[in-house]
Amino acid sequence: MDAGAIPNPAGDSLRRLGESNEPPGLYIHIPFCLSKCPYCDFYSSTDLTAIPDFLAALRREMSLNEGFKSGFDTVYIGGGTPSLLSQTLLDRLIGDILTAFTIASDAEITVEVNPGDTTAGRLTALRRAGVNRLSIGCQSFDDGALAFLGRRHRADQAVEAIHRTRDAGFENLGIDLIYGLPGPYGDAFATWLDTLRTALAFRPEHLSCYQLTVETGTPLADRVRKGEIALPDPGFQSRYFHRTAAILEEAGYRHYEVSNFAQGDRFRSRHNSKYWNHTPYLGLGPAAHSFDGRRRRWNHRSIAAYLKELAAGKPPTAESELLSDEALRLESLFLGLRTRRGIDLAGFKRRYGEDLLVEKEEILKKLKEDKFVEIRNGFLMPTRAGMAVADSLALI
Amino acid sequence: MDNIRNFSIIAHIDHGKSTLADRLIQFTGVVNDRDFQDQILDNMDIERERGITIKSQAISLPYKAKDGCSYALNLIDTPGHVDFTYEVSRSLASCEGVLLLIDAAQGVQAQTLANLYLAMEHDLAIIPVINKIDLPSADVERVIEQIDSELGLDSDTHLKCSAKEGTGIEEILEAIVARIPPPKGDQKAPLAALIFDAKYDAFRGTVIYCRIFDGQVKAGDIIRLMYNNATYRVEEVGRFILRREKRESLSAGEVGYIIAGVKTVSDVRTGDTITMDNRPCANPLPGFKEVKPVVFASIYPIASDDYEDLAVSLEKYKLNDASFVYEKDSSAALGQGFRCGFLGLLHLDIVQERLEREYDLSIILSVPSVRYRFTLRDGTVIYVDNPTHYPEPMSITKSEEPYIRATMMLPERYLGAVMKLCMEKRGVNSTLNYPNPGRAELTYEMPLAEVIFDFYDRFKSVTQGYGSFDYDLIDYRESPLALLDILVNGERVDALSQIVHRERARARGLQACERLKDEIPRQMFKIAIQGAIGGEIISRTTISAFRKDVIAKCYGGDISRKRKLLEKQKKGKKRMKMIGNVSIPQSAFLAVLKSDTE
Numbered sequence: 001m002d003a004g005a006i007p008n009p010a011g012d013s014l015r016r017l018g019e020s021n022e023p024p025g026l027y028i029h030i031p032f033c034l035s036k037c038p039y040c041d042f043y044s045s046t047d048l049t050a051i052p053d054f055l056a057a058l059r060r061e062m063s064l065n066e067g068f069k070s071g072f073d074t075v076y077i078g079g080g081t082p083s084l085l086s087q088t089l090l091d092r093l094i095g096d097i098l099t100a101f102t103i104a105s106d107a108e109i110t111v112e113v114n115p116g117d118t119t120a121g122r123l124t125a126l127r128r129a130g131v132n133r134l135s136i137g138c139q140s141f142d143d144g145a146l147a148f149l150g151r152r153h154r155a156d157q158a159v160e161a162i163h164r165t166r167d168a169g170f171e172n173l174g175i176d177l178i179y180g181l182p183g184p185y186g187d188a189f190a191t192w193l194d195t196l197r198t199a200l201a202f203r204p205e206h207l208s209c210y211q212l213t214v215e216t217g218t219p220l221a222d223r224v225r226k227g228e229i230a231l232p233d234p235g236f237q238s239r240y241f242h243r244t245a246a247i248l249e250e251a252g253y254r255h256y257e258v259s260n261f262a263q264g265d266r267f268r269s270r271h272n273s274k275y276w277n278h279t280p281y282l283g284l285g286p287a288a289h290s291f292d293g294r295r296r297r298w299n300h301r302s303i304a305a306y307l308k309e310l311a312a313g314k315p316p317t318a319e320s321e322l323l324s325d326e327a328l329r330l331e332s333l334f335l336g337l338r339t340r341r342g343i344d345l346a347g348f349k350r351r352y353g354e355d356l357l358v359e360k361e362e363i364l365k366k367l368k369e370d371k372f373v374e375i376r377n378g379f380l381m382p383t384r385a386g387m388a389v390a391d392s393l394a395l396i
Numbered sequence: 397m398d399n400i401r402n403f404s405i406i407a408h409i410d411h412g413k414s415t416l417a418d419r420l421i422q423f424t425g426v427v428n429d430r431d432f433q434d435q436i437l438d439n440m441d442i443e444r445e446r447g448i449t450i451k452s453q454a455i456s457l458p459y460k461a462k463d464g465c466s467y468a469l470n471l472i473d474t475p476g477h478v479d480f481t482y483e484v485s486r487s488l489a490s491c492e493g494v495l496l497l498i499d500a501a502q503g504v505q506a507q508t509l510a511n512l513y514l515a516m517e518h519d520l521a522i523i524p525v526i527n528k529i530d531l532p533s534a535d536v537e538r539v540i541e542q543i544d545s546e547l548g549l550d551s552d553t554h555l556k557c558s559a560k561e562g563t564g565i566e567e568i569l570e571a572i573v574a575r576i577p578p579p580k581g582d583q584k585a586p587l588a589a590l591i592f593d594a595k596y597d598a599f600r601g602t603v604i605y606c607r608i609f610d611g612q613v614k615a616g617d618i619i620r621l622m623y624n625n626a627t628y629r630v631e632e633v634g635r636f637i638l639r640r641e642k643r644e645s646l647s648a649g650e651v652g653y654i655i656a657g658v659k660t661v662s663d664v665r666t667g668d669t670i671t672m673d674n675r676p677c678a679n680p681l682p683g684f685k686e687v688k689p690v691v692f693a694s695i696y697p698i699a700s701d702d703y704e705d706l707a708v709s710l711e712k713y714k715l716n717d718a719s720f721v722y723e724k725d726s727s728a729a730l731g732q733g734f735r736c737g738f739l740g741l742l743h744l745d746i747v748q749e750r751l752e753r754e755y756d757l758s759i760i761l762s763v764p765s766v767r768y769r770f771t772l773r774d775g776t777v778i779y780v781d782n783p784t785h786y787p788e789p790m791s792i793t794k795s796e797e798p799y800i801r802a803t804m805m806l807p808e809r810y811l812g813a814v815m816k817l818c819m820e821k822r823g824v825n826s827t828l829n830y831p832n833p834g835r836a837e838l839t840y841e842m843p844l845a846e847v848i849f850d851f852y853d854r855f856k857s858v859t860q861g862y863g864s865f866d867y868d869l870i871d872y873r874e875s876p877l878a879l880l881d882i883l884v885n886g887e888r889v890d891a892l893s894q895i896v897h898r899e900r901a902r903a904r905g906l907q908a909c910e911r912l913k914d915e916i917p918r919q920m921f922k923i924a925i926q927g928a929i930g931g932e933i934i935s936r937t938t939i940s941a942f943r944k945d946v947i948a949k950c951y952g953g954d955i956s957r958k959r960k961l962l963e964k965q966k967k968g969k970k971r972m973k974m975i976g977n978v979s980i981p982q983s984a985f986l987a988v989l990k991s992d993t994e
Contacts (some may be wrong), residue, residue, distance in 0.1 A: 044495065290952075
C-alpha cells in the first residue's frame with residue numbers, strides 16, 4: 001500500500017498536537033437501513049443489494065489505512081443499521097477489522113443493534129467475534145412514540161431484545177432513548193417517564209437519552225416547517241433534560257455527557273469519549289469522519305461515490321479541513337463542556353496559551369455563583385444546568 | 397450667458413430622479429452607452445441602496461438644441477431628506493428652474509410638495525414631468541389633475557417620460573432650454589459665488605462647488621470666503637462633466653468648481669459667498685445659515701483595541717462631511733470614544749453605516765440627545781448634549797430645552813391625526829392655514845427632542861406619505877427635565893442614559909425597558925433592566941435566561957458542523973458590547989428611543 005497517499009491519522013507526530021494521549025478509536029459506518037426514520041440524518045440507504053459491494057470496498061478502505069501501527073483501543077460499528085447484516089457477514093466484518101488493524105486486547109468493541117434484529121444467532125456470533133458492548137436503539141417503550149419515530153419494532157420486541165442480549169452474555173449494554181416528542185406536554189412527559197422506568201428496570205450499564213432534534217432535510221423537519229407538529233418549547237425541553245438527569249442520577253447513573261449516563265466510569269462509552277476530548281479517530285465507510293489531532297476529513301456521503309473512489313484505489317475522502325489553533329480551541333471548549341469531566345485547565349493553558357481562570361475570571365465567577373460551573377481539581381466542570389447551556393458556555 | 401441653463405431635478409423618493417439624471421447624461425452624449433454606470437450622480441453605495449441622495453453634485457451637460465444653438469445645461473443634484481433641507485435650499489438657490497418629477501403611478505407625494513414649496517420660495521421656473529409612464533399602474537390623467545389641483549400648477553405645461561425606457565428625454569431637454577430662463581448676472585461686477593457643496597479629494601484638497609452670480613474667477617486669483625474672511629489662492633477652476641474639466645475661468649451665470657488649497661471641507665460653509673480679496677462684493681449672497689448639529693451621540697468601538705482605528709477613520713470621514721463634528725469622550729460602561737454632532741438621525745445613521753462599511757469598524761452609538769441649557773445656582777449657564785454631563789440636580793435653578801417651529805403641509809383629511817401626534821409630542825401654539833383648497837398648512841412649536849426621535853417616521857405614517865415636514869430652531873424654553881438612567885443587572889450603562897421631560901420620565905423609562913427587552917437576546921443569566929431617576933427605580937423588566945441551548949448529540953461527524961455554527965455565533969457576539977456579563981447588541985442603543993407604534 002502507499003502509506004503516503006493517506007495521512008496517518010494516528011501518526012505520533014500528529015497525535016501530540018491533540019490533547020489526549022489515548023490510543024485512537026476506530027469507527028465503521030454501515031450505511032444501510034430497512035427503512036428510514038423520519039428524524040434521522042445519518043447517512044444510510046435502503047437499497048440492500050449494495051451490501052456485498054460495500055463490504056468489499058470497506059475492506060479496501062481498511063487496507064488503505066493499515067498504517068495504523070499504534071492500534072486502536074475502541075471499535076464502534078454504527079450506522080445505519082449494522083445489525084441488519086447477516087450473522088455470517090457480521091462475523092466476517094469483525095474478522096476483517098481484527099486482521100487489518102491492531103486492536104488492543106482490552107478494547108471496547110461496540111455494535112449498534114436494532115431490537116428487531118437481535119436473533120439469538122446474531123448475538124452469539126457477535127459475542128464470539130469479540131464484541132463486548134451493544135448499543136440497542138430502543139428509542140422508546142411506548143408503541144405510539146415508536147410509530148411516530150418510524151421505528152420498525154414494537155415496545156415488547158425491545159423488551160425481548162434486551163433479555164436476549166443478557167442471555168447471550170453481554171455485560172455492557174447501552175440503551176438509546178429519545179425524549180421531547182410532539183404532543184401535549186403532560187402526556188408526552190408521562191410517556192417518557194414510563195419509558196425511562198422501563199429502561200431502568202433492566203439496569204443497563206449505559207443509557208443515552210437524546211432530545212429529539214429537528215435536522216434539516218429530514219421528513220420531520222418538513223412536518224415541523226409545515227406546522228403539522230411542534231416540538232416542546234424551550235422551557236419544557238429544559239424540564240425534560242433536568243428531570244431525566246435527576247431521575248437517572250438518583251438511580252445511580254453518572255451524567256457524564258449531555259445525553260449520556262453510565263453506571264460508573266467503567267461503563268462510559270470509551271469510544272464516544274474520544275470525540276469529546278480530541279483523541280484521534282479513524283472513520284471508515286460513507287460519510288464517516290476521521291480526525292488526526294489537526295486535520296479532520298470525511299468520506300463521500302454516497303455509497304456510489306464511495307464505491308467508485310475505492311474501486312479506483314483512491315481514498316473516498318470528500319473533504320478535509322486543517323484546524324487552526326483557534327478552531328481547535330473552540331472545539332476543545334464546546335466538546336469539553338459537554339462532559340462532566342470538563343476542561344483540564346492546565347492542559348488547556350499548555351495547549352492554547354490561555355489561562356481561562358485569569359482571562360475569564362469575571363464571567364467564571366458569575367458562572368460559579370449561578371451554579372453553571374464548578375472548578376475542582378484543576379478542571380472547569382459544567383454542572384447539570386451548565387451542560388444544558390454548554391454551547392453558550394463555550395462562547396464565554 | 398444666454399446659452400446656460402442651471403436646473404435641478406426635485407422629486408419624492410423613488411420617483412426616478414437618479415434614473416432621469418442618468419438619461420439626460422446619456423442623451424447629451426457625455427458618456428457613451430458602454431461605459432455607462434447606472435445612476436452616476438449617486439456615487440456612494442449607501443446612497444444607491446437607500447435610494448436617497450445625501451450629497452449633491454453638479455454636472456454640466458453640453459446640448460445642441462433644435463434651435464441650432466449649443467447650450468450648457470448645468471444639472472445640480474440635491475439631497476433628498478429633511479436632515480439636509482438647508483443643503484437643498486442652497487442647491488436650489490443656484491438654479492433658475494427645476495424639473496418637478498412625479499411618479500405616474502404614485503402621483504403627488506409628500507416630498508413632491510415639500511420640494512415644490514422650496515422651489516417656489518426661490519422663484520424658480522417649474523416644469524412638471526410625469527415619469528414612469530411605462531408602468532402598467534401608471535395613471536397619467538390622475539397625475540395631471542393633481543398637478544392642477546394639488547400643486548396649483550398649470551397642468552398644460554407638463555411633460556411625460558419614462559426615464560427607465562429613455563422616452564421623452566429630448567422633450568425634457570428642449571423644455572429646459574425653452575422654459576428655464578438663462579441666468580442673469582454682471583460679469584464686470586465684483587465676484588459673488590454661492591457655495592452649494594464641497595467634496596474632499598485626496599490629491600487636491602477640498603473641491604468647492606459653486607454658482608457664480610456676478611464677476612469672474614480664474615486660477616491665480618485670491619478669493620475670500622465671506623463667512624470667516626479666510627483667503628485662498630485659486631489653483632484651478634472648471635466644470636464637472638463626469639470628471640472635473642479644467643477651464644480658464646468661471647463667469648457670472650456658470651456653475652463649476654474651484655480648487656484653492658482648502659484643507660478640509662470643514663473650512664468651507666455651504667451657503668457662504670466667495671468673493672475677490674482685492675475687490676469684494678458689497679454684501680454676501682442672501683440665505684446663509686451656519687448649519688449646526690442638533691443631535692449628539694457618542695461613538696465607541698465595540699472592541700476597545702479599535703479605538704485608534706476609529707480615531708483615524710473619523711478624521712478621514714470628517715474630511716468630506718462638514719456638518720459632522722466630534723470630540724473625545726469616554727464612558728464608564730463603554731470606554732474611550734467620541735462625542736459627535738449630527739444634523740439629524742438620518743445623518744447619524746449614514747455616519748454609522750459609512751464607518752462600518754467603508755472603514756470596517758464595529759461601533760456602538762450611545763442614545764442620541766439634543767443640546768439642553770441649564771442655569772445653575774451660581775448663575776452660570778451651561779449647555780449639555782451628553783447625559784453623562786447632566787448637572788447635579790440640586791444645583792440646577794433652571795432647565796431649558798430647544799424648541800422648533802414645525803411647518804407641515806398636508807391634505808386636510810390627515811389633519812386630525814397629525815394634530816394628535818403633535819400634541820402627543822408636546823406641541824403648542826398651532827396655526828392653521830389653507831394655502832389651497834383641501835391642503836392644510838399646519839405649524840406647531842415643539843421640543844426638538846420630541847421631533848428628532850421618532851416624529852418624522854410617525855408623521856409620514858399618519859399622513860401616508862402625503863405630508864411634508866420642515867422645521868426651524870426657534871428658541872430655548874424652560875422645561876422640567878430629568879436624567880433617566882438605565883441599569884442592566886444593577887449596573888448603570890451611561891451610554892443608555894437620556895435626558896427626558898420629567899412628566900414623561902416614567903413612560904419613557906418603561907418604553908426604554910421594553911425596547912431593550914426586545915433587542916437584547918436571551919442569555920445564560922436572567923437580565924434585569926431598570927429605568928431610574930436619581931436613585932429611584934421607575935421601571936423594570938427582566939429577560940429570562942434560556943435554560944437549554946446544547947444539541948443532544950455530538951459525535952465524529954457533528955463536530956466540524958457544530959464548530960462552524962458556534963464560530964458564526966461567536967462572530968455575532970463580537971458585534972455586541974459586553975457590559976458586565978451581558979452582551980448588548982448595537983441596535984439596542986438606538987432602539988430605546990423608538991416608540992411602541994413602530
